[in-house]
Amino acid sequence: MKKFKYIYIVFAMAFLAACGYEPEVERAGSRPDITTTQLLDARGYSILNEAISHAGLDDVLQGSDSITLLAPTNEAFEILLSDLGVQSITDVPAENVANILSYHVIGSPAFSGGLPRSISALDGNTLFFTTANGVSVNGKAAVVEPDLVSNVAVVHGLNKVLDIPAGNLLQQMQANDSLSTLVTAIQAAGLESLFTGSTVHTIFAPTNSAFDGVDVNALTQEQLVDILGFHVLEGAAFSQELPVSGRLATIQGSTADEVQEIVKNENSLNGSQLISLNQVANNGLIHVVSGLILKQSTAADVFSANTDVTGFDGFGPDAFGSIVEGLGYGLSFADTLSYYTPLFGANYASFASDADALEYLENHTFEGRVNLWNLDNGTKISSINGSEYYIVTGSVQGSDVNFINGGARNAFTAGGVPTTDLLGTYYFSTFGLPNASFNPLPEENVVEVLASDADYSLFVALVERLGLTSTLSSGDLTVFPVSNTTFTDATGFTTVEQIDTLSNEDDAELLADLEEIALNHVVDGVNFSAHIAGFLPALETLGGTTLQFAFVRDATGAESIAIVTDVADPNLSNVGLVSVDRPANNGVIHEVDSFISF
Numbered sequence: 001m002k003k004f005k006y007i008y009i010v011f012a013m014a015f016l017a018a019c020g021y022e023p024e025v026e027r028a029g030s031r032p033d034i035t036t037t038q039l040l041d042a043r044g045y046s047i048l049n050e051a052i053s054h055a056g057l058d059d060v061l062q063g064s065d066s067i068t069l070l071a072p073t074n075e076a077f078e079i080l081l082s083d084l085g086v087q088s089i090t091d092v093p094a095e096n097v098a099n100i101l102s103y104h105v106i107g108s109p110a111f112s113g114g115l116p117r118s119i120s121a122l123d124g125n126t127l128f129f130t131t132a133n134g135v136s137v138n139g140k141a142a143v144v145e146p147d148l149v150s151n152v153a154v155v156h157g158l159n160k161v162l163d164i165p166a167g168n169l170l171q172q173m174q175a176n177d178s179l180s181t182l183v184t185a186i187q188a189a190g191l192e193s194l195f196t197g198s199t200v201h202t203i204f205a206p207t208n209s210a211f212d213g214v215d216v217n218a219l220t221q222e223q224l225v226d227i228l229g230f231h232v233l234e235g236a237a238f239s240q241e242l243p244v245s246g247r248l249a250t251i252q253g254s255t256a257d258e259v260q261e262i263v264k265n266e267n268s269l270n271g272s273q274l275i276s277l278n279q280v281a282n283n284g285l286i287h288v289v290s291g292l293i294l295k296q297s298t299a300a301d302v303f304s305a306n307t308d309v310t311g312f313d314g315f316g317p318d319a320f321g322s323i324v325e326g327l328g329y330g331l332s333f334a335d336t337l338s339y340y341t342p343l344f345g346a347n348y349a350s351f352a353s354d355a356d357a358l359e360y361l362e363n364h365t366f367e368g369r370v371n372l373w374n375l376d377n378g379t380k381i382s383s384i385n386g387s388e389y390y391i392v393t394g395s396v397q398g399s400d401v402n403f404i405n406g407g408a409r410n411a412f413t414a415g416g417v418p419t420t421d422l423l424g425t426y427y428f429s430t431f432g433l434p435n436a437s438f439n440p441l442p443e444e445n446v447v448e449v450l451a452s453d454a455d456y457s458l459f460v461a462l463v464e465r466l467g468l469t470s471t472l473s474s475g476d477l478t479v480f481p482v483s484n485t486t487f488t489d490a491t492g493f494t495t496v497e498q499i500d501t502l503s504n505e506d507d508a509e510l511l512a513d514l515e516e517i518a519l520n521h522v523v524d525g526v527n528f529s530a531h532i533a534g535f536l537p538a539l540e541t542l543g544g545t546t547l548q549f550a551f552v553r554d555a556t557g558a559e560s561i562a563i564v565t566d567v568a569d570p571n572l573s574n575v576g577l578v579s580v581d582r583p584a585n586n587g588v589i590h591e592v593d594s595f596i597s598f
Contacts, residue, residue, distance in 0.1 A: 036150040037060050040071065043148060045157070047077040051089045055098040062152065068106040069153045070127075070137060072161045073144065080161045099123065103164045109154040110144035118200065118236065125165050126282040128206050132240040138162060139238035139278035140284070145225045159375045169203060169281045170195035179288070181211040188216060189224035194232070201235040201251075201284040204269060210291045228254065236285050239277040269293050316411075316433055319347040323361050327354055337384070338370040340432040343411040363387045363438055372432060373402045373410050378476060378526045387440035388585065390476075394530030404438050406528035406581045406588070411435035439583075445473045447582040452479055458487040461496040471522070471542070477587035478523040478539070480563075482595060483578070519543030520596045528588050529580040533561050545598060552576070565598050573598070 038056065048071050059068070061069070072080075077089060079246055086092060102123035110116070115129040128138050135143040137158060145157030164173050170192055173179045182205055186192060194201065216224070229252035237276065268274065269289060276288035278584055320341035326348035341364065349355040361386035366372075375381065375395035392403040397488045403409045411433045442449065450456040459481045463472055472479060488494050491514075502511055520543040527539060532549050539547045550570035552562045562574040575592050582589040 010354060013505060032149055032151055033256075034150050035154070036069065036153045039148055039150040039153075039155060043145065043155075043157070044074060045071050047074045047089055048072060051077070051097050051101060054090050054092075055094050055101055057098065057101060065107075065152065066109040067107065067153050068110045069155045070104040070141075070158050070162065071145075071148075071155050072104070072141075072158045076158060076160050099164065100161065103127075103162055104158075110154060111154055112143060123164070126280070127162075128236050128238070128280060129239060130236075130238045130287070132238065136238075136240075138280045139240065163280070165282050167281065168283045169201065169286060171206060172281045172286060173203075178207045178370050179205050181208045181216060182206055185211075185216045185219075185224055186218075189221055189228055191225065191228060196283070198283060200236050202235065202237040202287065204231045204274075204287050204289045204293055206231070206272070206289055206292050207275075210272070210289065214292070219428075223552070227294075229291070231289075237284065239274065239287065253421060266503075278327055281388065297409075315549075316343045316345070317341045317469050318360070319345050320364070323351075323357050324586050327357055327361065329533040338366045338368065338432065340364045340372065340434050340438065341367070342408065342434050342437045344435070345437045359385065360437070360527065363440055372404065375402060377402075377531055379475065380526075383438075383440075387438075387439060389441060390526050390528070390583070390588070392528040392530050393534070394528075395534030400534075401432060403528065403530050404434065405441060405583055406530050408434040408436040408438055432565075441583050441585050443585055446479050446585045446589060447472045449582065449584040449589060454485050456481050457496055458484045458493060458499065461499040462487075462514060462518055466511065466518055467516075473586065475524065475586060476526045478525060478527040479490075479587060479589050480521040480523075480575075480577075480592045480594060480596065482521075486594060516543055517595050517597055520594070522544045523547065526587050529561065529577070529590065541596075545596070547596070550574075563592065563596060 010503055026126070037049055037052070040046075052061055057507050061067075076364050081087065081089065081091075084092065089097060105122045106127070107122055110119075112135050115131075115135065118126055118128045121127050130136055130139060135146065135156075137143065139157040141162055144159045148155040148157070166175060169412055170183070170186065173183050173186075173195070182433065183269035186195065195203070207442045219227070230250050232251045232253055233248055236397045242248070270293050272289045272293050274287055275290050276286075279286040279288070286446035307397055308492045320339070323346070345364075346360060348357060351360065364382065365384050367384055370381070372391065375391040377391060379391040380388060381391065382388050389404050390406075392406045394409075396403055396409070401409050443453065447460065447463060450463075451460045463469055481488070493499055520541045522542045523539045524542065525539070527537065531537070533551075539549075540545060548565075549561055550567045550569050551559050552564070552565045552570045552574055553559050560576065562570065562576045564570040564572075564574040566572050575594050575596055578591040578593050580590045582591075
């Protein structure tokens with residue numbers, strides 16, 4: 001009974017201390033005549049009313065001073081009673097009920113729009129409020145019916161009965177056997193005051209198993225402070241307030257260099273899973289995690305660490321790493337980047353300026369965990385600086401191999417099978433080792449690329465005269481133009497003016513024939529020569545003709561790819577490819593030696 005009397009005195013003292021305070025509830029008008037008991041009864045909080053009466057607190061809640069009451073619903077109490085294994089709130093000792101209720105009362109009125117971040121309840125323990133995804137208390141109990149008003153109270157209905165905090169952060173961790181190694185580390189680091197003081201912190205608390213393989217006693221105090229500080233945030237950060245993907249500053253560093261990331265819908269911090277959330281102490285929060293949250297290595301750190309292991313002195317990741325280091329490129333691996341380090345690529349000393357070096361580095365760096373070697377043919381992808389590339393699937397020694405814009409490919413194959421992720425995966429980043437540097441696509445589209453070359457002026461003039469400029473300027477295309485010489489031999493036209501002055505009336509039949517021919521030189525989809533030679537695909541043109549490809553031999557026996565009318569007898573009639581793989585921003589250009597008019 002002594003403890004019960006003490007709780008009663010706490011209530012009374014709090015109410016007396018509040019005398020003379022201008023109640024916030026009066027700002028909405030005069031106080032209603034309804035008592036708190038009547039309000040709760042009218043709104044269906046019958047078990048709470050029963051609990052108040054059982055605890056002997058009826059007179060206290062009907063005092064003259066304004067309070068805030070966090071009122072668990074009947075459903076919330078039923079969950080508690082089930083957990084306790086009892087049928088009625090009166091089966092719980094009155095002293096215990098008084099303790100529970102004292103943590104649900106604040107000695108001043110507060111509407112839901114003005115709830116503080118944290119405040120002491122009448123029992124002296126701390127309450128935390130968050131407005132993420134609606135108002136909630138201690139990150140677990142949602143306010144389901146806010147701002148009910150009686151003559152002395154502002155009442156907020158809760159969907160759960162609040163658990164009373166078991167002391168400060170250190171005391172709570174000491175009470176959890178699965179955190180004993182963490183407590184030992186905190187004590188060895190001399191950080192007890194951090195977790196027992198009045199300043200609010202959030203700690204991501206690693207379990208004992210997280211320390212497997214780590215001899216805490218062998219670490220210096222400085223090392224322990226560095227490690228543990230990376231697990232602590234200033235203030236209260238409830239799980240619902242953590243970003244799905246983003247950064248949080250620890251007390252050990254800033255958002256710029258100390259990174260926490262939650263990836264997609266998997267609650268993890270630098271790979272360590274969040275397994276028990278929102279454990280409230282009087283001076284903060286505890287989120288239990290499955291592993292140590294280690295500082296992310298920067299790109300420079302990892303390239304440097306793997307240079308000796310890979311054995312590529314001056315090549316590949318070593319050369320690429322010299323650029324990273326020379327630029328002081330500090331992006332963390334938690335930034336989810338993929339790096340492609342050309343085997344025979346440039347190093348930092350190769351560049352005349354840092355701007356050139358940075359462009360090269362970012363041409364080979366991609367957002368996300370990207371494996372260029374298993375993307376589909378014709379896929380267009382951008383590096384982090386906006387440089388664009390087409391994926392070209394070809395064949396090497398009988399195996400499918402991806403090329404970048406028809407050029408660089410994976411440097412290593414084993415029995416013709418590409419080997420990916422040669423250097424492994426670090427955090428959320430991927431390495432690739434191409435055999436050459438990547439050359440980005442130009443900014444110009446197919447028409448603009450052709451127009452920049454005077455040898456295609458007649459073909460471009462025909463495209464423009466037929467109104468096909470927009471068709472060839474968008475989408476992803478394979479275009480087979482002819483040179484001016486070939487164009488003249490086939491049509492007799494020698495100047496752009498002759499094409500421009502063709503009449504829709506007088507030359508209608510000729511224009512129709514030329515349009516049919518022109519459309520047969522355009523294929524929807526990107527097909528570099530490596531793909532054509534590797535798979536000999538049948539490609540349908542915009543004119544409806546199907547192009548077949550085969551290898552043909554000339555008089556000397558030299559072999560080349562050609563467009564043929566009969567794959568069984570490719571030398572019977574064919575159109576040869578004069579030059580191949582001229583890239584544009586929306587496709588690829590292969591010059592042919594005659595009009596395609598099969």
